[in-house]
Amino acid sequence: MSGQTWVVGLSSVGRGDIACVGGKNASTGEMLRSLASHGVRVPEGFATTSDAFKFFVEGNQLGDAITVALQAHRAGKVDLATTGARIRAAVLGAEWPPALRREIANAYSELCASSGAPELSVAVRSSATAEDLPTASFAGQLESFLNIRGEAALLEACKKCFASLYTDRAINYRIERGFEDKDLAVSVGVQRMVRSDLAGAGVMFSIDTETGFDKVVVINAALGLGESVVQGAVDPDEYQVFKPFLENEKLTPIIEKACGAKELKVIYRDSGGTLQVVTRDEERGKLVLLDDEILLLARWACAIESHYGVAMDMEWAKDGLSGELFVVQARPETVQSRRGARNFKTYRVRAKGKVLARGLSVGNAAAAGRVCRLDSPAQIDRFVDGAVLVTKTTDPDWAPIMKRASAIVTEHGGRTSHAAIVSRELGLPAIVGAGEGVLQLGDGAEVTVSCAEGNEGFVYEGRAEIETIDIASADIPPTKTKVMLNLGDPGAAFQWWRLPADGVGLARMEFVIANHIKVHPMALLGFEKLQDQAAKAAIAAATQGYANKAEFLVDKLSRGLARLAAVAWPHPIIVRTSDFKTNEYAHLLGGAEFEPKEENPMLGFRGASRYYSPAYRDGFGLECQALKRLRQELGFSNVVVMIPFCRTPSEADRVLAAMAENGLARGDGLEVYVMCEIPANVIRAEEFAQRFDGFSIGSNDLTQLVLGVDRGAAALAELFDESDAAVKAMIADVIARARTAGAKTGLCGQAPSDDPTFAAFLVSCGIDSISVSPDSFVAVKQSVAAAEAAILRQSHS
Secondary structure (H helix, E strand, O other), rough: OOOOOOEHHHHHOHHHEEEHHHHHHHHHHHHHHHHHHHOOOOEEEEOOOOHHHHHHHOOOOOHHHHHHHHHHHHHOOOHHHHHHHHHHHHHHHOOHHHHHHHHHHHHHHHHHHHHHOOOOEEEEEEEOOOOOOOEOOOOOOEEEEEEEEEEHHHHHHHHHHHHHHHHHHHHHHHHHOOOOOHHHHEEEEEEEEEHHHHHHHHEOOOOOOOOOOOEEEEEEEEEOOOOOOOOOOOEEEEEEHHHOOOOOOOOOOOEEOOOOOOOOOEEEOOOOEEEEOHHHHHHEEEEEHHHHHHHHHHHHHHHHHHHHHHEEEEEEOOOOOOOOEEEEEEEOOOOOHHHOOOOEEEEEEEOOEEEEEEEEOOOOOEEEEEEEEEEOOHHHHHHOOOEEEOOOOHHHHHHHHHHOOOOOOOEOOOOOOOOHHHHHOOOOEEEEEOOOHHOOOOOOOOEEEEEOOOOEEEEEEEOEEEEEEEEOHHHHOOOOOOOEEEOOOOOHHHHHOOOOOEEEEEHHHHHHHHHHHEHHHHHHHHHOOOOHHHHHHHHHOOOOOOOOOOHHHHHHHHHHHHHHHHHOEEEEEEEEOOOOOOOHHHHHHHHHHHOOOOHHHHHOOOOOOHHHHOOOHHHHHHHHEEEEHHHOOOOOOOOEEEEOOOHHHHHHHHHHHHHHOOOOEEEOOOOOOEEEEEEHHHHHHHHHHHHHEEEEEHHHHHHHHHHOOOOOOOOHHHHHHOHHHHHHHHHHHHHHHHHHHHOOEEEOOHHHHHHHHHHHHHHOOOEEEEEHHHHHHHHHHHHHHHHHHHHHHHHHH
16 A cells, blocks of 8 residues: 555455554455455454554654653663553543544444444454564554444544553563564554354464464354453363365364353443353353354365465454354464474473362473462562462463463463463463362462373472473484374374374274263263262263263264374374273263173273173264264264274174174275284184284283283283293284285384384384384384384395
């Protein structure tokens, strides 16, 4: 744009006009102008320009006074609070130049006329001319005002936006980032309000905000206006959508749907502005968005990301009158996009104390320090550098304290709250939405904050041991033998997406059931007949929102496994059906009523024997339904099913028949493997190979059954040796016989992680794949590469 212009229509500007209308307004105009063809809806509006701000300042002769005040503060002569207060008072007390006032009033009248409302409700947002750059987010530094109605209220809100350039936090932010005040101006964006006070709103990112995983869209949603999500005042719903499948309209690739507490919502105040109110119980128990709406927003997020060419941070809103969705803001994501694409750190926390609090984890780090509980940023004098900040929630006024903390814990908030966004930018571990758990964090107490264990973060009593592990791409050589990952926690899976693994060799279904479902499958099917009233009440609470209790398991299990499959895609993920022992099943909610008491559960009613038994056949049917949904509805055709502890070929036939009855027939793209953990699996390998596509060697169980050593017996620990000649003979035998029969072989035990020579042994046998825990992936990959190189040298000598 050229020439002096005071007011422009948002649809007439684009991302090249940041100097004129600021980053926020330039981005909004870009979407209006360029993304309508993709169906992206953005509310219409107009913006005042940087020229308008300068004209306002010059017309009121404020320039010299602002410059002198800021110079005095930078020189240390006047404190920040006094400086900011003086400048803001001057701006708010100034008069609108008549010509500028008329232009803003006319633009508002035209917007009202086009909407058919005499006094249209609008959102008034500040947009700095250095805002939303790839290296600076200006996250929440300037002010926004919602539900502004009428010319007088609009002009007052615009003036407040001008003044917000000189809040204490904004001045401090610019000083730290090296921005010169003379280079900055404020544009004010005025948009038609979306009636999300009658529906919901929130934030979405085109990548995972914690790990940078670039194949998902993460959406947070709350009731009412989106202000509550941005400010971290509520615990919102969270949805995750797998981007590669969005173009296939036959699939619904929503890999996470978590219902947040949503205790509060922001609505219209009758006199203008907004009001925060408590939500009703029936509102809290429902998801804000339907599946079709989640998928539409995710497709918009992908379209916006594709257009801008970078990962994006977006705000959306749903109009409760029309039912339409809108994107109201979009800016570049400024944290994960600045991190190295290949080199990263991981953390291990050892010697933990008891869990004091838990919530959503932000980042993947861990830190220890003394708790400092604060109710207000005005208490900054109480804060000691390196302390763990504990508070209800944060806003931009907390920034000076947050950057001095070693970790942050908030009572409220989601992954897109202010506390989460700023913690990522600062590289701090943070736990948000910890709820009443913060009451356990006494002021001055020594604690460890761990965000290194997946989606859930923990505050442990005392100072734990924190180990930092550096992983670089240069340390990971290519190998012919596939090296895969053992995974079981959907909440932790995304942190390993950058590892160049060949897939997931063992996804433990029972881990998902134990940690994310916690209910015995048969207790869901027989809910009405449960005798344990305490368990029945707990199950009723866990399954709230599900008319069919069994659907709770199918839904949660399929989505939990989907998050593991997403990390593997397009490589295979081998999902082992549940391998609890009866004593472990009994510990699930309602489980005691369905499990026999056994003297030796390790050799009892486990694995394949359960799947066709009348005692668990219907529970296995739910597992099969979840796997079918995972493959056919969510789209993860890379899923391979694996059957554990299958004692005989005839037992295999019965299990495969039960699977087929539940829509999981082997063939037609579905491979089925068997765990090789019983000597019979080796001795009758050819017969098993006729029924299964591959063998996955479970070295722990195979070792105990070959040597006759209980792997959990401390007194026999010295005898439990996976490298024993008898065990290795069994492994070498099954690999050779499986290869002859045309079946694949892999190993998913711990031995290769602990012993490089064991990995070399497997390579020498010609195994197809080795699956290990993520933290040992690099070491095993190096061992495998060295073994392959040694074999190659021998073949050439």
